[in-house]
Amino acid sequence: MTYEIQTLTFLNVWENTCTDDGVNPTVFDTHAQAAAELAGFLEDLAHFVEIGHLQDFNPNDYRIRKTP
Helix, strand or coil: CCEEEEEECCCCCEECCCECCCCCECCECCHHHHHHHHHHHHHHHHHHHHCCCCCCCCHHHEEEEECC
């Protein structure tokens, strides 16, 4: 069983937009690994908001799901 981080796209569809090399979707062996990666990503987004490089973001637009 693997896990992926999904992003709610502007078309209101959940997709795995994370890639390991710009082509292949990133998957994680455990939920904990995916959660740690997502937490770091959300921290980065918050930092970019703080320094004015990003207007805003919604953490609810990201989730972790089991892959089929």
